[in-house]
Amino acid sequence: MTTLLKVEKITKKFGNLYANDQISFEVKKSEVLAILGENGAGKTTLMNILFGHYTPDSGNVNFEGNAIEFGNTNNAIKLGIGMVHQHFTLAENLTALENIIIGRQSIFSLTLPKRNARVKILELSKKFGLPIDPDELVANLSVSEKQRIEILKTLFLDCKLLILDEPTAALTPQETDALFSTIRNMIKTGLSVILISHKLNEILAVSDRIIVLRNGSSVGEIDTNSTDREKIAEMIVGKKIDYPKKTKIPKKSKVLSLIDVSYKKPDAPNLSKVNLDLYGGQILGIAGVAGNGQTTLAKILSGHFKPTQGKIIFEEAKSVHTSPKSFMDLGVAYIPEDRNSDGIVGDMEIWENAIMTEMDDPFLRNSLGIINKKTSFDRSENLCETYDVRMQSIRQRSRLLSGGNVQKLLLGRWLMRKPKIIIACQPTRGLDEGAIASIQKLLLEAQQNGSAIILISEDLDELLTISDDISVMYKGMLSNPTESSSTNKLSIGLQMAGDGFL
């Protein structure tokens, strides 16, 4: 087989951190190369270099014998490299067609050849089994439809090498299967694919060869046929991770219930008639494809949104005013989905973030509202020590913390308050395995201490191992919970695609 892409000794530093350190590999024609590695191992950086977003500090890349010009996306596209980013690069205010054809003519060209493009797109869509409506606004499309557009975008450019960055992160198991059959179709027609993922099973199912990255370096290259799960898992992590064990405890009394809660406003995905009971010591997992209302539910449960209909009943309070503060005072803790933009104030110091929820504590301030720095510092030091937040100083700006440490800080901040209810949205997304294990451990400890936890996650493995019961959200509706020991990925996947909902 001929070599399509040859990567030689690519090195890229961010500050003092080596994101990629002397990485070399090859991609042959008509093969699926998987690049595996946990979050932060340098996979995405490497792909961004291939695609021209980043300029490496040293190294070469050859594509069909031509050196690629770094830092120039256009050059990569012209050579025939296409990339589907993990976070879609689509403009929601334009149609699918417009998103696909943009960039194909000079921006100074006077016409937009929509008609010809539509014909070609429909042909490609048929050939590869990627059904779309080219004239629909992207804003109205589902996650998997958006992904199809992303793939069509690259096919439209007659790409020879397609890079897929974590393509299954937001798909149901069934949608994942459909994607893989599309990939196999592509290979048959002579394309090559680089698949980036941290999900082992998927990689084993679809790839021909595997390269494993760890801490920015390549630690091995294997044929998929000649390896097994355990061997790769060990290569990925490098050391043994101590995953927390779940011990089930009997449910305590009910702490919260939602009765026919609906949310119908244009500012967020809507909810219709959600019912839910939550008990102390219970972890209720909520699965669902992104955008089906999970975030809206979390915001209602944390006092950010007021339901347009229905009731929220806290067992301890008769009526409650809708505001994050009053929900907090009732013992609700909320871990938002996006920890950097909604969780932490990056430009404030660590201690300032650590005490943000505690501003009413008379120990940290006097009655005139003057902050006591001494006690505040002590409290923050204590928090960082208890929850293992690794930092140089509490006077450091928070944005310099790694994702795992940010999450430990945020979670620790709540756990200090001994919350009755924890709403955790995607608490481990994008973290490395070590951090995932510690966050899960903290959640399980909180459960042992009697907290009720709602765990919203797209990671079905996580939901199945951590939670006691699982409900699925689909188009704003919430299914009745099933015990996680009596269900499996497949049936959750079907529910995520709408099975069993009216």
Add this chain to the structure above:
Amino acid sequence: MIKFRLEERANSPYWLIILSPFIAILVAIILAGILIVLAGANPFQSYYQLIIGAFGSKNSVAETLARATPIILTGLAASIAFRAKFWNIGAEGQLYFGALATTFFGTGLVVLPSILMIPFLFIMGALAGGLLLLPLVLLKLYYKVDEVVTTLLLNFVVVLLVSYLLEGPWKDPMSLGWPQGKSVIEEGVLPQILSKTRLHLGFIISIFFAFSIWFILSKTVIGYRIKSVGLNAAAASHAGVPIFKTVLVVALLSGGMAGMAGVTETAGLKGYLTLDLSPGFGYAGIAVAMLANLNPIGVIFSGVFLASIYVGADAMSRAMNVPTYLADVIVALTVLCILLSLVFVHYKILFFGAKKYD
């Protein structure tokens, strides 16, 4: 083509942070010097005249500090608001509202001994400034109506309202046809603090407020909340910081400061309300706040600096025949240069060419 990329500095060097406003001012002055040359004057001589005009005598120093008084207050107004990313560009209108309150309460409606009358006028002025901003804040919080545009638009409305009052019901019958308000009663007039000059108590008061605002912003829960809302409102709200209340406090403090600038001008400098009470003090406040990097103590210095440009430019204009608008040009250039310097303080600029590897 040369390409470049901005890379954020993890820590900016202290010398750069301290030096940057001075470099910015220097660059602005050099650029404005080109205009002086265009006007056919010697820039060195002109700037000399400007400095003499602003600081050359007891009288000119007093004049500069008197001019700095309202600018410091509007500068504080902008500092507080911008820290919370609440874009109050309406200090001009709030200043006039404060002046209206001074005229309403201070020309005979309420008579108190001086020691009470002066604080009373300041409170009323601050309330007026804050109240003017209130509906706009509520529109922002409830309907997400952009405050930049509404505060700007309201400036024009307020000035027209002042014009109506001064030509109509509030016109001083003794003013011989000039549209001006009645004089503030003696008990309300801010006393001179330097004899035979126009420097009045308002200057001390504005410095007092600069320190108070500094204290509030850096030592108290309110200041801490304002900072968190400005830097990341979503995260602050998730941690239980009351956004609504905080923005409301910001608006009242900010509008209040600008309103008090109206009090110092009406009860201090002029003694009565006129239509040309403020030659753009509200907008100058934005420049002052930017120059001070939104630091309230810094506002005192940048306020005096800006005032000296305005006062000095008048003298320079007379001596060198350079249009006085040069002062406004310098101020505008300073704002832009400060912005530029902030970019260099926070980012490293890395240049790289499009390298070929073969």
Add this chain to the structure above:
Amino acid sequence: MIEFIEIIFTAGFWAATIRIACPLILATIGEVLCERAGVLNLGIEGIMSIGAMVGWMTVFLGADLYTGILAALIIGGIFGLIHAIFTVYLGASQHVTGIGITMLASSLGFFCFKLILPASTTPPKIKPFQPIDIPFLSELPFLGPAFFQHTPFTYLAILVVIFAFWLMNSTPLGLSIKMAGENPMALEAQGIDVFLVRTIAVVLGSALMAVGGAYLTLSAFDAFYFGMINGRGWIAIALVIFASWKPERALMGALLFAGLDAYQVRAQQLAGAIIPYQFFLMLPFLLSIVAMVIAAKRTRYPKALLIPFRRGERH
């Protein structure tokens, strides 16, 4: 009371509406271009002011009227370029840059005006654009004097709307501008230089704003006064929101707004004795605020508005 209704049935009212609308149309379209690309341009008020001054001064110094428009176009583009360097390439605060540009453009305009004409107490005048009668159409009763006896500059402004509509909806550049203001990463992923697209939009938009200013001195009036923009730039920003960032709606918004303004001027003549003129003058500003409140419910800002794009930034 009947007089107040009769106003709308006079050709003069409609002609005035169009005259008042023109500078707003140009400025609003200019701002739409900037904001659609993700850049709020608060330099608008100052850019209109210096456009009015430069356009007028060019003609006053002997050039013809079209050269005056061109001069305004160029000066607007220059200030747009400064704005773009700050906000697009360096990622500085769009709010503060805009205010700074407004301060600089207007004070520089005043400075230069005073420099060239130091002594003038009453502003000198030029011979502005004259109305031209469009053959046949201008002879129609009512419609003729209302719509077909305007100056060439007025028709130019209408052409600009058509141009902007075509640009935004039928060209790769328009598509790129819309994408730059929504998801600049998507634009870069398609191989288009986001910085370049945003810069083109801001330069073009600012040039139109300056031409809007020049309309005042070259067509609506015949002289340059300090403060003659009088908040029109800010009103245009409100109109952009009211128009949901669409050129064709900007035209409608500006006409509606100008209609109300033309109406109030006429109503003022009827009611001037009872209601002081200042209250009529407040109306445009208050109406703008009301327009923003009305639009607030359905407002959908371009998602990347105010957010600087940084190339190669780590996510």
